Amino acid sequence: MGIFKLTIFIILIGGLIPFATYKNFSLMKILSVLFISLGSLMGVIDSLFKLNNKEIYNVTYKLSDIFIVALSINNLTKFFMIIIYLISFFSVIYSFHYLNDSSKALRTALSYFLYSLLIISMIFVVSANNIITFIFSWEVMSLTSYFLVIYNYEDFETIKSGYIYLIFTHIGAMFIYSAFGIMFAYTNSLNFINLSLIPLNIKTLIFILSFIGFASKAGLFPLHIWLPYAHPAAPSHISAIMSGVMIKMGIYGILKIYTMLEFNSIITGYTVLAFGVISGVLGVVYALGQSDLKKLLAYHSVENIGIIITGIGIGMIGQYEKNFAMALFGFTGAILHTLNHSIFKSLLFFGAGSVIHNTKNRSIEQMGGLLKNMKVSGLTFLVGSLAITGLPMFNGFISELIIYFGSFQGLKQLPLTQFASIIAIISLAVVGGLALACFTKVIGVAFLGEPRNDNTSNAKESGIFMLIPMIGLSLICLTIGVFPKYFIKIALYGTETLFLNSIDFHINDYFNFSTSITNISLLFFLILTILFTLKYFCYKTKKIHNTSTWSCGFSKPTTRMQYTDFSYAFSIIKFYKPFVLFKSDYKKIDKIFPNKIEYHLEYLDIAEKYIIQNIAKFLDLFFEKLRWIQHGNIHIYIGYILIVLIILLLLI
Template identity: 40%
Template sequence: MVLAALTSVTGSRERGSGRRFALGLVMAGALAWIAASIVILADDSDLTFRIYSLTPQLGIAFHLDRLAAFFILIVSSVAACVAIYSLKYIEHTGSQARRDMSVAAMSVFILSMVLVVASANFFGFIFFWELMSLSSLFLVMFDREKAETVKAGIYYLVMTQFSTLFLLLGALLLHRYTGSFDIASAGGLTLSTAGIIFIAFFIGFGTKAGIIPFHKWLPFAHAAAPSNISALMSGVMIKVAIYGLIRVLLDVLSPDLWWGTLLLVFGTVSAVLGVIYALKEHDLKKLLAFHSIENIGIIVIGLGLWVIFSHYSLNTLADLSLFGALFHTLNHAIFKSLLFMTAGSVVAATHTRNIEEMGGLVKTMPVTAAIFLIGSAAISALPPLNGFASEVMLFQAYLGAFQVPSPLTAVLLFTALAGFALMSALAAACFVKAFGAVFLALPRSREAEHAREAPRAMLVGPGILAAACIILGVFSYQILRAIGLDLPLPNVLPVSLIAAAVFWLAVLALRRSEAKARVSETWGCGIHTQTSKMEYTASGFSEPIITIFSPIFRTRKTGKREFFDKDKAIVSGGSGEVHTLQFFEERIYLPTALFVKRIASFISRLHNVDLDANVMYVFAVVVVILLAVGQLL
């Protein structure tokens, strides 16, 4: 990856040969990581080595076990497909120099994610975490001339440093009580101390993962970044945060019951609100970004169930929850990367992210439409695809809640189950809207009408992931059994074979039928020629849902009508608008920013004094920092 970055910056710019060679190196590196990960997963072996020591306790060391190998497999698999996609996608963006820098930064970004997962101590973990954050920030700011991109970059910079601050706090507290920065068991901690450390890590990892209410950066950054980078950020970067949370829960701290309750509540809120906010979006990439929040919520729900069931020694349900969360982590990486790449193809073809200005693309971009449809069905948890296979594992775990001896905990679990079911239904509705508005009916803009199919490389990358959605869904039972999971899992393969046989029999019967079909336009209230203005729009589809959830959106509807006559009997025209409250931005983030601004203004006034006073302030701050660090260490 380092060689790929250097090649992209220093290689030949003639016809993009340097970029293509660099992307080839990215693919080669990703394939090597895939092979190494499979070996570690198959052999159940550990590998530990140290490459640099600043002090006896501060150094760069790596530890690879099955958990790390699993997440490296996720990162490298998606990275390989994104690299294939980028061979052509990158040529749609920016100047030659900017394209070269983008490929270089992408190489560093991918490498840093792998090194975060492989780190054996928190010193290396946080170092590579910052490298991951800064390289992704550069990529988010690719189109930095746009005001929207600048806003996204500011949000992302602030929130990613907020995340690092809490990770550093958790690492320093662990060092304070264990004397080591190693990512290893921290036994002997009191419940209160362990709880404080867990909260620090939960906020740090939860912010990067996009758990509500720490999520606000995610829709802005994912939408502003180039689509190949959005695929990496949503597909794998936020999974690196999930890896950190799982590692802390499994190998560092001993979870308490209230930790599971916290994870379950935050996961459920993130899943439900994520899909509700996605339903109102007409920006295709923001819609997908909100679904990342939803699916991160699903993964966190699985972790919460694992902690709760483990506390009550319900080991089968605990294992089902944990492996359901891990399986959904893999599945979401696959279908969300697929969806962002196909969305990038659509945006490149139509020059807009507004789905109200698309439509009819199934005729001009049929392969892209087919791949997007597979991803839509997978993220909606429709059988027999992989999203269904992992979500049904969590449903099975939920249904075992009656075994929990505590009535209060059982009520919590069944309440969360209701939210989980609601989320699943709304996700399917949202992607009916997304696929229908983007690909079906008539084109609603000149750009959509003249769109053309994406180049082959932009089909091969997501196409591989679409095949993985099918394989991991249809053969999920066989795959999970093959790796040794003895859990009550559903066997999707027989049902899939029966459904496929019925489908093809129906197709064959229709083809052999002698009846002739009459082809005509859809009836349009007596109007002979249909136009795109007569279609069922995305706004019209989501408006009833926005109305239902008006207490969340704080929906306000305004309308204006114009009349032909003074008696106001004949309407000549009009307009209507639906306004929704950006709750987290308007009620949490902006007030907090204004509060910090007031504090900064106060400190600025203190600084506008003589030099002696400034020296005194600096000395006092240094003393306080040294005392605080001394206490932590």
């Protein structure tokens, strides 16, 4: 527990120091980054070591009679703490060269302070053991992340995105708090205690309410609308933290509530699975339609949350069906995917940030050929892409494979579960395929080919501190992909917490495939090395000359002849037409010598168009009717006070 406190203290120091030293911009950044990264690194190592002993640490501080800080650190908590500290460590290093506008010194100082608060509040969220601590840290997390999103508050779009995020996060919080309220009504205790004895219908209600709330934080379809707004608006290292770590707090919340309720209901299992599947497939379809690099990554978060929720759904069904292997695979896959997603998504956001920082635009339509100038960013982005698409040798593959295993276990069960499992398997396959299509698009359009404008062709590689985190995370992706055994073991520690009456089992009984993955990967690398060596020796004497990409023998190629992202993605998206709306704007050629012709195509999100906008319209109509209350007449404002005073005096 001592190191736990020390870690938080160091991170807090790192957040407070900038206020004292912001006059000297680089000194401020050095000290702050040093302290926060040191604290985060300590946190990672500490949590990793503590995972081995299954002890549960409980601490309570009584601040007042009502506000009691209660912390409980079990293995699931430690697992999430590893994620938080790990991404925080890389992200803060990344920020050193990313936040390099010295005219915004005070703002940067504030941003470091809020960053440290965000990390600490997330640590408290995962270790909270009573309602008050949880709610308090949840609010701090939501608010600090909101202020971090509106870092560039001069931009109107940023403010708008910030508001959308704030509304969604608070609607979600409202659902969570109402679930807590019902919990309190039935147990009369503010602590997170075992709720297995309360009636089943109340359990279902609590689960549904908290599921909606946590899903809105996690960005599950159709509550994901804020993700594609907030991530492009935020600075890249904040996007990485938010997409990599903060939305995982929603996953943690769902798991936590599930454990507390000891909840066995097949309907909810199917519902969770269905939401996961829908979110996974639609997330990646929408991602395919985006040309804004960060928006695209935001939609991929929706997709990956979908995969994680699918895993949880499989686990819940397995738990109900008393199919131990199915539950184990489902939950372990979900938890491991949480770690994996946080790693490769942060990596991709770092890459995107690096590209956007240097080309000064966000649309991949304007990029091209970046791999030539930005070798490290390009290669690490490629690693991240391979990982997110779930290709072997990288970490995404491992967790998706485990979820596949879980789904296949479901085929042994009753017909309905069989059907659900088949749906899960098919959708996982679809998601994987579409993600691959999406990232070939990004790599092909943005990194390969020829630059489409001057900003892109003049782009230089980013500073060293932006590259270090990217290289580090790529190596972790590769390590998990090649040596999955140890990481599966870490995820299993987390899973153990979910099984309250856990059965003793040995990792090799279920996960012996991990050894063969390692063997095959090593074999692959061996072959790869041999091939490269052969290539080197074969081409040593031959003359190699360079020409522009995709010229295909054409004598005078221009950049306009390249594949654009829309032309690449359109044929795939067309297949999903009922779920993706098109808005095209095209002026027809009406003269013999036509003027400049423009064609504009935009994909609309059905959740935003049909669900959220209708709710917003309804609310707008309702509040428009109440507009007369704010009329600007001071006399009547005071009259309100008088009326309330008299009514209160009469009622008391």
